[in-house]
Amino acid sequence: MRGVVYHNGDCPYLPDRQFHAFHPLPNPPASPSYRELMDWRFRRSGGHVYMPMCKTCDACRPLRVDIAAFQPRRDQRRCATRNADLTISWHARGLDPERLELYRAYQLEIHGKEASADPGSFLVEDGGIPGGELHARDGAGRLLAVSVCDRVGDALSSVYCYYQPSEAARGLGTFMGLSEIGYGLSEGLRWLYLGFLVRGCVKMEYKARFRPHEVLEAGAWIRYS
Numbered sequence: 001m002r003g004v005v006y007h008n009g010d011c012p013y014l015p016d017r018q019f020h021a022f023h024p025l026p027n028p029p030a031s032p033s034y035r036e037l038m039d040w041r042f043r044r045s046g047g048h049v050y051m052p053m054c055k056t057c058d059a060c061r062p063l064r065v066d067i068a069a070f071q072p073r074r075d076q077r078r079c080a081t082r083n084a085d086l087t088i089s090w091h092a093r094g095l096d097p098e099r100l101e102l103y104r105a106y107q108l109e110i111h112g113k114e115a116s117a118d119p120g121s122f123l124v125e126d127g128g129i130p131g132g133e134l135h136a137r138d139g140a141g142r143l144l145a146v147s148v149c150d151r152v153g154d155a156l157s158s159v160y161c162y163y164q165p166s167e168a169a170r171g172l173g174t175f176m177g178l179s180e181i182g183y184g185l186s187e188g189l190r191w192l193y194l195g196f197l198v199r200g201c202v203k204m205e206y207k208a209r210f211r212p213h214e215v216l217e218a219g220a221w222i223r224y225s
Helices: 034-038 072-083 097-110 167-172 171-187 201-211
Strands: 005-008 019-024 043-045 048-052 061-066 087-091 131-137 143-152 155-163 191-197 213-217 221-225
Touching: 019 034, 034 143, 034 155, 043 155, 048 143, 061 143, 072 167, 072 171, 087 171, 097 143, 097 155, 097 167, 131 155, 143 171, 155 171, 167 171, 191 201
Parallel strands: 155 191
Antiparallel strands: 005 019, 043 048, 061 191, 061 213, 087 131, 131 143, 143 155, 213 221
C-alpha cells in the first residue's frame, strides 16, 4: 500500500477548505476486494483507487442507494417522463469519436474547460475493476449521455457521467442516475454507489435526492428514507 499523497490548495468541493489528500492503492487491488474497499470510503478514478484523507475534514462521505426500495420523487418522475423517448443500453467502456465529441462538449459547456489531451486515461482505464457504460440515445440514434459504471458483487458504482449540454432541459444528469437504478434493478443488484456526498457542496448534494439511501458516517451506514 502506497503512502499518503497530499495536495495543497483549495478543496474542489468546499472552497474554504485548504487541504485535500488521497491514499492510493496498488492497481488492481488484490486484497481486500474493491467491493469491500467501497465500504471503507475508497473510490476509483481512472486506473487508481483512492480514499480522501484531508487533515481537518471528513466531509466526503460515501452514499449508496437501496435499489429495490428506491421511490422516485415527483421531480424525478417528471424527468423520466421528459426522457421517455430515449433508449438506454449497456456497452463496454470506450472512447470512440462519438463519445469523445460528447465528452469534450460537456467539459467545455458544463465545466468551462477544455478536455484533457488524453481523457481515455480517466474514462477508459479501470484498474482491473469490471464494469461498462450506460448510453442514452434519442429516436434519431444520437448519443445524448454516457454513464461510466463499475459493477462489483451486489453493487453498481457510478464513476462518471457526461451528457449533451445543449439538451439541458431534459435533466440528463438526473435521468442517467435513474437509469443506473433501473439497470441495477433489472440485474438484481442491491446497491447503487453514487460516490461522495459532500454536504454544503451544491454540485454534490443532488445525490441525496435518490432515496432511500445510506451514508457512511463514522464507520457506520446510516439510512435516510
